[in-house]
Amino acid sequence: MDSHPSPLRDEPLGWTFFRQWLKSPLSIAAISPSSRQLARQMVAELPVDARRVIELGGGTGVITQALLDHGIAADQLLVLELNPELHDHLRRRFPQVAVACADACDLPEVARRAGLLADGPADAVVSGLGMLSMPRATQRRILQAAFDVLRPDGRFIQFTYGPAGPVAGEVVADLGLVARRGNLAWWNIPPATVYVYTRRTDRSPA
Numbered sequence: 001m002d003s004h005p006s007p008l009r010d011e012p013l014g015w016t017f018f019r020q021w022l023k024s025p026l027s028i029a030a031i032s033p034s035s036r037q038l039a040r041q042m043v044a045e046l047p048v049d050a051r052r053v054i055e056l057g058g059g060t061g062v063i064t065q066a067l068l069d070h071g072i073a074a075d076q077l078l079v080l081e082l083n084p085e086l087h088d089h090l091r092r093r094f095p096q097v098a099v100a101c102a103d104a105c106d107l108p109e110v111a112r113r114a115g116l117l118a119d120g121p122a123d124a125v126v127s128g129l130g131m132l133s134m135p136r137a138t139q140r141r142i143l144q145a146a147f148d149v150l151r152p153d154g155r156f157i158q159f160t161y162g163p164a165g166p167v168a169g170e171v172v173a174d175l176g177l178v179a180r181r182g183n184l185a186w187w188n189i190p191p192a193t194v195y196v197y198t199r200r201t202d203r204s205p206a
């Protein structure tokens, strides 16, 4: 017997996503899931030796699938999703992956509880969160939480639909980070650009 009946199980992913957007547009922050092109471009920004990866805001799992396709082992991947119905959907779609129904702001505690950091810090945090629509204080808490679990040269990879970087410049500067613009996914609706954030070092460009 299935103990988690879900109305989301058999419906198309785009509809699953759209229904959640209707209920909670600010938190979902997009009317359709990311395209596979965008998911591949996000994953292409992983460090070449990336093993331990955390995804924030898994949604219906487009980026989760791209991470697995890229070769990230299911037991080295942790996905956080705040929306209970999307969390339930992700757990069914990826039974071999740890998926937490949790707020990205609580990442260090969630990752420790999941045992992901037992052998060392994470190599990358890949975020599908609607960062642009978040207040600066929330952006700061999420970036701080991510860099608390990342290795010194770890990467925070984020996409945006906007013309500029998704994290406020003031937050980037205060946390001692640098931003690099990656590829533009033309075929995404709407087109989206990938950004990569790392800790500033002496060799970082001004």
Ligand SMILES: C[S@@+](CC[C@H](N)C(=O)[O-])C[C@H]1O[C@@H](n2cnc3c(N)ncnc32)[C@H](O)[C@@H]1O
Binding pocket: 027, 028, 029, 030, 032, 033, 034, 056, 057, 058, 059, 060, 061, 062, 063, 080, 081, 082, 083, 086, 102, 103, 104, 105, 127, 128, 129, 130
């Ligand atoms: C723009 S959607 C992206 C979904 C998916 N990654 C994709 O690219 O199609 C943002 C997702 O982040 C989730 N989310 C929003 N705020 C969150 C938070 N504070 N912590 C964890 N997940 C959150 C939403 O429920 C939604 O599934």
